[in-house]
Amino acid sequence: MHIPDGILPASVCIAGYAIAAPFAWYSLRQINRLKDPTEELPKASLLTAAFFIASSINIPVPPSSVHLVLNGLLGSILGYFAFPAILVGLFFQAIMFGHGGLTTLGVDAVMMGVPALVAHHIFQLRHVFRQKLGEKLATSIFAFLAGALGLGLSAVIFFFLVITNIPSGFDAQTEQAAVYGLTLAHLPLMLIEGTFTLLLVAFLQRVKPELIERRG
Amino acid sequence: MRFELDEYAYLDSPLHRWEPRFKLIGLLVLIFAFAFIRDLRLVPVVLAIAATLYSLSRMPLSFLISRLRYPGFFLLGVILLLPFLSGETVIWQWGVLTLRQEGVLAMLLVVGRFLAIMTTALILMGTTPFLTTVKTMRSLGLPSLIADMTLLTYRYLYDIAANLSTMQQAMRLRGYGTSNRKNLPFVPDLRELGLLASLAGTLFVRSYEQSERIYKAMRLRGYGSEKFKVHPVYAGPTSSPTTLKTWSGVGLVCTLLVATGLVVAEIL
Numbered sequence: 469m470h471i472p473d474g475i476l477p478a479s480v481c482i483a484g485y486a487i488a489a490p491f492a493w494y495s496l497r498q499i500n501r502l503k504d505p506t507e508e509l510p511k512a513s514l515l516t517a518a519f520f521i522a523s524s525i526n527i528p529v530p531p532s533s534v535h536l537v538l539n540g541l542l543g544s545i546l547g548y549f550a551f552p553a554i555l556v557g558l559f560f561q562a563i564m565f566g567h568g569g570l571t572t573l574g575v576d577a578v579m580m581g582v583p584a585l586v587a588h589h590i591f592q593l594r595h596v597f598r599q600k601l602g603e604k605l606a607t608s609i610f611a612f613l614a615g616a617l618g619l620g621l622s623a624v625i626f627f628f629l630v631i632t633n634i635p636s637g638f639d640a641q642t643e644q645a646a647v648y649g650l651t652l653a654h655l656p657l658m659l660i661e662g663t664f665t666l667l668l669v670a671f672l673q674r675v676k677p678e679l680i681e682r683r684g
Numbered sequence: 685m686r687f688e689l690d691e692y693a694y695l696d697s698p699l700h701r702w703e704p705r706f707k708l709i710g711l712l713v714l715i716f717a718f719a720f721i722r723d724l725r726l727v728p729v730v731l732a733i734a735a736t737l738y739s740l741s742r743m744p745l746s747f748l749i750s751r752l753r754y755p756g757f758f759l760l761g762v763i764l765l766l767p768f769l770s771g772e773t774v775i776w777q778w779g780v781l782t783l784r785q786e787g788v789l790a791m792l793l794v795v796g797r798f799l800a801i802m803t804t805a806l807i808l809m810g811t812t813p814f815l816t817t818v819k820t821m822r823s824l825g826l827p828s829l830i831a832d833m834t835l836l837t838y839r840y841l842y843d844i845a846a847n848l849s850t851m852q853q854a855m856r857l858r859g860y861g862t863s864n865r866k867n868l869p870f871v872p873d874l875r876e877l878g879l880l881a882s883l884a885g886t887l888f889v890r891s892y893e894q895s896e897r898i899y900k901a902m903r904l905r906g907y908g909s910e911k912f913k914v915h916p917v918y919a920g921p922t923s924s925p926t927t928l929k930t931w932s933g934v935g936l937v938c939t940l941l942v943a944t945g946l947v948v949a950e951i952l
Contacts, residue, residue: 472758473805474798478720496827506908507899509829513836514895515888517844520837522884525848529872545888556834560841563809566755570712570805571719660872667881668888676889 469537469626470561470576473569476633484575488555491581495551512549513556520557527660534657540618541665543584544591544611545672545680550584551577575629583621587614607673607680608666615665616658623654693813697742700811703932704820710939711808717943718800721950724789727796729949733942734803741807751806752799759795766791814838840894848887855883 476484499505519542526533543550558576561567568576594610601609627650631643672679693700699707718730738748752759766787773785809817815835822831855861860879902908 472755472798473715473719473801474794474796475762476719477722478716481716481719492827492830496829499829504908505829509832510836510899510902511892511895513833514840514844514891514898516833517837517841518887518891520841521844521848522887525880525884527872527880528876552830552833555830556837559834560837563805566751566802569801570808571715571801660877663874664877664881664884667878668885671882671885672888675885676892679888679892 469579469622470558470568471572471579471626471629472566473571475630476572476575478571480629480633481571481575484572484578486574488574488577488581491551491578491585492555495548495585498548499552508549512546512553515546516549516553516556519553520560527664529660534660536661536664537580537619537622538661538665539580539584539622540587540615540661541668543587543618544614544665544669546584547588548585550588551581554581554584579622579625579629583618583625586621587618590614590617604673607669611669612662612666614662616662618665619661620651620654620658623657624651627651690813692741692743692747692810695742695811697740697811698931698935699737699741699807701928701931702811702935703929704812704816705824706932706936707808707812708817708820708824710936711804713943714939715801715804715808717946718797718804720947721797722793723950724793724796726946726949727793727800730800730946731796734800734807737807738803741811743807743810747810748803748806752802755798755802759798762791762794762798766794836898840891840898843894844887844891847890848883851883851886855879 499508502508519538523536523538525536527536539550539554542553546553555573555577558568558573558580562569562573591610591614594606597606597610600606624647627647631646631650669680702710714733718734721727721730767783774783776783812820818826818831818834822828899907
């Protein structure tokens, strides 16, 4: 889910960079407040590469298959490192595969990165409900929500941007219907993404709990 | 390890010799000027500019075509959808298929801008070694954390990809994907989803453990000990002969003039 070069006017591309900048600045500030940011850097970098590669795994959904976006999971695991990780990942996707683009890097970063940060905070909510729901259930519920909403928010931003910026003539009503329709079409994908995030977090909780306890 | 985009980064052409900082600024401004156009009459102009730059770079046409293969699917989508869905003026109708003038024009604009931007971005990235590009971005103010992350991610991307393909092969050898169970359409098999989640999870765990070893190795080599000093990888000598600097400056001014010309032409 990337907006390629050429489809958005320059003003929207520049606005994308302008909106992405404060999020990047805030994320970097939060990272620099960590006890030892340099220790976290190689971990975040290799996990970024792993996310980038893992998003290429095909999930069979008969009769076809889908790729996951994994931005909710990225936010849950990397915390504030998620935003720079997404910038780096999108940069590679743009220059290596022509997936996304350099002009739309800011817009794409907002579209993927802001929901990732939201997902990070949703996943942190598990600490609040830990007492009430129990550790395992709270982690599962909030992992699912983080995964599903990460993708859902990105889908809403994506369709809104694409449909309102196509250079010529849909009327407002058609645009609105298309945004709603396409977002609704993403509900099953949100369920898959949420379930995948839940299963993966459960796996990490069993195998390497420190990975999900890290705070970016 | 060789980065795919570095394949033609060591040719000898005016664009390869162009000082990386001037090139980055010049071509990025040009790319944004391309994104700025809305007037269809300017589309051939931007395509001609991109084509001229590409021929100046001396990179083979097959390289450009191979880079356009993946985004070609997007192009196909735009070509197939816009002319039939967008706009009011019908120019051709056959059954339920209606070709609309506004949609055709929008399609030409999007495709034209896309091709010009993609080609120029490829020239920018393809005529400079990747490490130099990151170094240049760092010298132009990219935060060191993002630059370090870019380099480390780039360094281990292919390792991790190889790791995943080994694990997927191991899964297949143990019988994954050979089950004859019939699934309902559009409903993923939960067990299969669990296996793939474990696959991705194992990839994360392995990467995480590898990163711990890398961090220790980096510390032993002094990483992080001089917090405010520029990382050695970014502090390479940037001196170049005066004539080259002059020509690079001329190149930058020309590119900025062309970009300004496009924006002015669009506004007028």
